[in-house]
Each structure stands twice: as structure tokens, then as C-alpha cells.
Amino acid sequence: xxxxxxxxxxxxxxxxxxxxxxxxxxxxxxxxxxxxxxxxxxxxxxxxxxxxxxxxxxxxxxxxxxxxxxxxxxxxxxxxxxxxxxxxxxxxxxxxxxxxxxxxxxxxxxxxxxxxxxxxxxxxxxxxxxxxxxxxxxxxxxxxxxxxxxxxxxxxxxxxxxxxxxxxxxxxxxxxxxxxxxxxxxxxxxxxxxxxxxxxxxxxxxxxxxxxxxxxxxxxxxxxxxxxxxxxxxxxxxxxxxxxxxxxxxxxxxxxxxxxxxxxxxxxxxxx
Ligand code: ADP
Numbered sequence: 123x124x125x126x127x128x129x130x131x132x133x134x135x136x137x138x139x140x141x142x143x144x145x146x147x148x149x150x151x152x153x154x155x156x157x158x159x160x161x162x163x164x165x166x167x168x169x170x171x172x173x174x175x176x177x178x179x180x181x182x183x184x185x186x187x188x189x190x191x192x193x194x195x196x197x198x199x200x201x202x203x204x205x206x207x208x209x210x211x212x213x214x215x216x217x218x219x220x221x222x223x224x225x226x227x228x229x230x231x232x233x234x235x236x237x238x239x240x241x242x243x244x245x246x247x248x249x250x251x252x253x254x255x256x257x258x259x260x261x262x263x264x265x266x267x268x269x270x271x272x273x274x275x276x277x278x279x280x281x282x283x284x285x286x287x288x289x290x291x292x293x294x295x296x297x298x299x300x301x302x303x304x305x306x307x308x309x310x311x312x313x314x315x316x317x318x319x320x321x322x323x324x325x326x327x328x329x330x331x332x333x334x335x336x337x338x339x340x341x342x343x344x345x346x347x348x349x350x351x352x353x354x355x356x357x358x359x360x361x362x363x364x365x366x367x368x369x370x371x372x373x374x375x376x377x378x379x380x381x382x383x384x385x386x387x388x389x390x391x392x393x394x
Contacts, residue, residue: 160328163328164214167210167329167343168207168210170338171203171204171206171207171210174199174200174203175203175204178196178199178200178203179196179200181196182196182197206341206343209341209343210345213343213345213346213349216345216349217328217345217349217352220352220353220356221352221356222356227269227270227273228391229268229388229389229391229392230269230270230388230392231266231267231268231380231385231388231389232266232267232268232269232271232274233265233266234261234265234266234267234274234299234306235258235261235262235263235264235265237271237274237275237278238256238258238261238299238308239256241274241275241278241279242254242256242278242282242297245278245279245282251293252286252289252293252295253293253294253295254282254294254297255294255295255297256297257296257297257299258298258300259298259300260298260300260301260302261299261300261306262301265301265306265379266379266380266385267357267377267379268358268377268378268380268384268388269357269359273353273357276349276353277350277353277354277375278297278310280346280347280349280350281310281350281373281375282295282297282310283346284312284346284347285310285311285312285314285371285373286312287340287341287342288314288371289312289313289314289315290313290314294312294313295310295311295312296309296310296311296312297310297311298311301379304378304379305376305377305379306377306378306379307374307375308374308376309373309374309375310373310374311370311371311372311373312370312371312372313369313370314370314371315368315370316365316366316367316368316369316370316371317332317363317365317367317371318332318367322365325347325363326347326348326350326351326361327344328344328345328348329343329344329345329348330344331343331344347361354375358378359375359376359377359378360374360375360376361373361374361375361376362374362376
């Protein structure tokens, strides 16, 4: 019966092995499907700027030689479209990189106060027609989170830029930060057009825009928030939105607050 028991065990092990093998195949299939979908999304998004440039080149070919106005207009429109494509390609690269972030920056620690202060004042210089208000009353000066500081900056830029892009009347963005329990919260609030509940669920999907034509006018391509979400997730954080149409939106970032002990441990790991 010893042999029999051993055989039974072996069967169990084989079954476990088959099961985990199946799960692995499933995961690979899902990954392949996602990649296919991405390529198809990207092709779709690139089609518009290419079509616009093609249209202008056709105009140039037909009338450009005789009509200096068409010549100037088509060249400037094509350049603008090429610039838009350049941005789109850069953001698509950012998006694919954001998926492997924590592989590249596993032990970086960033002081939230410092980055907020610097980034908000930098952005204030660029957007002088807006008032960027920073409130860090509830944030300890030395609050640290585990993130590459460039990525925290990128997150702030995405959220503040959106607030500015989709603001209607009141040209003000409130940025606030604080600690609640063991989490650091960073809020970016605007008083713009707001986002319907239906759309709030979709805006983090890549290439999703509430109003395609209007967003395009503002230079948006629907990638900012999906990059933001990928970044945040790779650092064990969370991003969420609260919004009321016609009143404005508030985006919230949450990251685990590092304890002194964790900071020391990370420093040690980084040094190794
Ligand atoms: P985009 O480059 O188009 O701004 P995002 O991924 O950053 O791409 O945002 C996706 C969509 O979500 C935007 O096209 C816009 O419709 C909506 N959105 C994002 N932020 C805001 C905001 N602060 N107020 C209103 N709508 C917003």
C-alpha cells in the first residue's frame, strides 16, 4: 500500500503542476490579447494625424505653388500635426514604460513637501493666467513615500495640466496634501466642466476622451490619466476622482506613508 500512497501523491502533484501550467498559459494569452489590443488602439490613434498631414500635402501639391496663403497655412498645420504626433508617441512610450516602473526604481524615497513646493511653483510660472494654490497644512514636512521623484512630478503635471485644460470660468487650481492614517494624500481640484459619473469610470482607460473633438483641440490624446494610473499602481498607490458636472473635479493620489524604519531599510537595500 506504500506504493499506492506514493502514486496517489504523485497524481496530486501532477494535477497541481497541470493546474499552474494552465494558469500560466491563461496569463500569457491575456497578455498577448492586451498587446494586440494596444497595437490596434495605437494604429487607430495615429491614423488621424497622418490623414490630416496627408490632406495638407495634397493641398500643397495642387495649389501650393500658386497660392502663398495655402502654402503657409498647410505648412504650419502640418508642422502642428507632426508635433502632436511626436507628443502622442512620447506618451505611448511613457505608458509602456510605466508598466515596468517598479522594476527600475524599487527603492527610491521621495519627500512629498519638497516635490510639491517645487513643481507647483514651476507650473505657476508656465501658467501665469491661473492661480495655483498650494495647501500643505496637514502634511508633515518630512513625509516620505516610495516613488521616483520624477514620477511624482509627472503625476502632478498630468493632474494640474488636466485641471487647467478643462477649466471653464474660474482660473484656479487647488493643490492640497495631507496624511490620513498611514496614507499620504495629494489632491488636485479644479472648478471646470466636471466629469459625469458614467465617464468617471472610463477616463483612466487609454485613449478615452469624454469629447474627442474638443479634447483634440486642447491637445489631449486620452493617455495622461492611464499613464498616471499605471505609475500610481506600480508604487502601491491609488488614484481616484470625485466630480460634479458643471462644478469641477478633484483627483486624489494616495501612497503609503513610509515609517522611519522603512526609510532606513530602503536606504540599505538601495546601497547593496
Ligand atoms: P487627455 O490628454 O485627453 O486630457 P487624460 O487621460 O488625461 O487625456 O484624460 C482623459 C479624459 O478625461 C479627457 O479627455 C477629459 O475628457 C477627461 N478629464 C480629465 N481630467 C479632467 C478634468 N480635470 N476635468 C474634466 N475632465 C477631465
